[in-house]
Amino acid sequence: MAKTFRLMVLTPEREFFNGDAAYVGVNTIAGSIGVLADHIPMVSALDVGTLTIRAQDGGARTAFHSEGFIEVRADGVYVLCQACEWPEEIDEKRALEAEHRAEERLARPAEDAQVFKRNRVALMRALTRRKIKSMSSINTR
Amino acid sequence: MPGMSDIRFHIKSVKQTRQITNAMRLVSAARMRRALAGIQRNRAYFFRALDVITDIRAHTGETEHPYIHGREGRKAAYIVVAGERGLSGSYNRDAIALAERGMAGRQIARLFTVGAVATFHFQRAGFEPDARFERLAERPRLEEARRFAAILTDLYDGGEIDELHIVYTHFFSTVSHSPRDHRLLPIELGDFDFKRPGGVGVRPVETDILYDPSPRKVLDALIPQLIVGFLYGAMVHAYASENCTRMTAMENATRSADEMIEKLTLKYNSVRQLSITNELADIIGAANAANAAAAAEQAVKAEEYQA
Numbered sequence: 376m377a378k379t380f381r382l383m384v385l386t387p388e389r390e391f392f393n394g395d396a397a398y399v400g401v402n403t404i405a406g407s408i409g410v411l412a413d414h415i416p417m418v419s420a421l422d423v424g425t426l427t428i429r430a431q432d433g434g435a436r437t438a439f440h441s442e443g444f445i446e447v448r449a450d451g452v453y454v455l456c457q458a459c460e461w462p463e464e465i466d467e468k469r470a471l472e473a474e475h476r477a478e479e480r481l482a483r484p485a486e487d488a489q490v491f492k493r494n495r496v497a498l499m500r501a502l503t504r505r506k507i508k509s510m511s512s513i514n515t516r
Numbered sequence: 517m518p519g520m521s522d523i524r525f526h527i528k529s530v531k532q533t534r535q536i537t538n539a540m541r542l543v544s545a546a547r548m549r550r551a552l553a554g555i556q557r558n559r560a561y562f563f564r565a566l567d568v569i570t571d572i573r574a575h576t577g578e579t580e581h582p583y584i585h586g587r588e589g590r591k592a593a594y595i596v597v598a599g600e601r602g603l604s605g606s607y608n609r610d611a612i613a614l615a616e617r618g619m620a621g622r623q624i625a626r627l628f629t630v631g632a633v634a635t636f637h638f639q640r641a642g643f644e645p646d647a648r649f650e651r652l653a654e655r656p657r658l659e660e661a662r663r664f665a666a667i668l669t670d671l672y673d674g675g676e677i678d679e680l681h682i683v684y685t686h687f688f689s690t691v692s693h694s695p696r697d698h699r700l701l702p703i704e705l706g707d708f709d710f711k712r713p714g715g716v717g718v719r720p721v722e723t724d725i726l727y728d729p730s731p732r733k734v735l736d737a738l739i740p741q742l743i744v745g746f747l748y749g750a751m752v753h754a755y756a757s758e759n760c761t762r763m764t765a766m767e768n769a770t771r772s773a774d775e776m777i778e779k780l781t782l783k784y785n786s787v788r789q790l791s792i793t794n795e796l797a798d799i800i801g802a803a804n805a806a807n808a809a810a811a812a813e814q815a816v817k818a819e820e821y822q823a
Binding site: 385386387388389390403404405408415416417418419420421442443444446453455457458489493 | 560562568662666670729736741
């Protein structure tokens with residue numbers, strides 16, 4: 376049986392997850408990483424991406440995570456991000472609207488690099504939300 | 517001496533006012549409880565982020581970062597968080613007064629207001645806010661806090677402002693909340709310690725942490741998030757404080773109404789008693805007079821008979 380560690384996923388609005396996990400996967404600004412028990416202490420910033428939590432019995436759940444950071448310590452793993460949503464909580468219509476909005480803005484010449492970057496992140500958020508939503512609906516069928 | 521119907525009318529109107537103040541008290545209490553739950557949840561996130569930044573600083577020594585080390589300039593931006601409406605004791609007045617004190621000594625390049633009361637106050641003073649965020653404190657949404665934070669960091673990055681302050685009312689407990697002028701940019705990490713709830717000390721620094729890809733990159737990503745987290749937290753705190761002061765104010769108003777009703781009822785009873793006494797005195801007086809007249813008549817008749 377896989378060794379577990381304490382995992383806490385927090386957002387400013389709520390405690391998203393608090394419990395034992397055997398594996399957690401996130402997308403950091405340096406690429407996607409997976410953490411198992413006894414990982415060395417580490418801190419990294421998160422990009423928008425997919426949060427995967429695998430429990431001791433092997434059952435895995437995926438969720439959406441936005442920008443934030445992950446902290447691996449001896450006493451547990453902490454994932455803090457601005458927004459975290461289970462697939463059933465994702466509002467697909469809103470994500471689609473956000474996607475169109477971001478695409479429209481990106482099509483216009485950007486005033487500066489900051490604005491461009493923000494629109495790109497907004498597009499990533501929308502795309503990732505929709506991807507997670509559609510993946511979960513395949514799984515449940 | 518007021519008449520009975522005047523007093524009756526007065527009692528009725530005080531009772532109606534009492535109903536309103538009592539309802540407002542209950543509503544504020546419910547809203548405050550909701551905001552309190554938000555504070556609890558936000559606290560965990562905020563202090564984690566703060567701890568990580570403290571860790572990074574401890575590991576890398578004095579990391580140079582524009583968000584941590586200020587610039588020479590004196591251009592300031594202020595965010596003033598007040599309520600959407602009055603009837604909340606000194607809540608709005610205190611926050612705005614503190615903001616004005618802080619603004620007085622600075623060159624104000626930008627002004628942002630959250631809540632209609634703050635907006636109207638500065639408009640009346642001839643100071644049009646650059647952006648107004650109405651109802652943001654009532655139902656804080658992370659999306660909006662993020663958009664707001666993006667505007668602010670852009671201004672700072674672009675050199676439009678050199679420091680950023682937020683004035684909001686910090687909620688310590690139901691009996692203690694006070695307005696606070698907090699500098700958000702450049703961040704003073706030590707400043708945040710006041711918020712640490714009792715018993716939650718600064719945790720020991722972990723040695724040998726891997727920063728992926730680099731401490732600087734992590735710091736770059738982390739500080740804007742601390743600002744978003746703080747903005748969101750400030751809204752929740754302000755809303756909890758607003759409803760707490762309103763609840764207290766309405767509790768006092770309800771109590772005064774009760775006292776007034778009691779006093780008026782006493783007065784009504786004494787006026788009513790007085791009028792009954794007067795009436796009785798009149799009746800008895802009239803009856804006595806009639807009796808006396810009858811007796812006198814009898815006496816005259818008896819005299820005539822004898823004669």
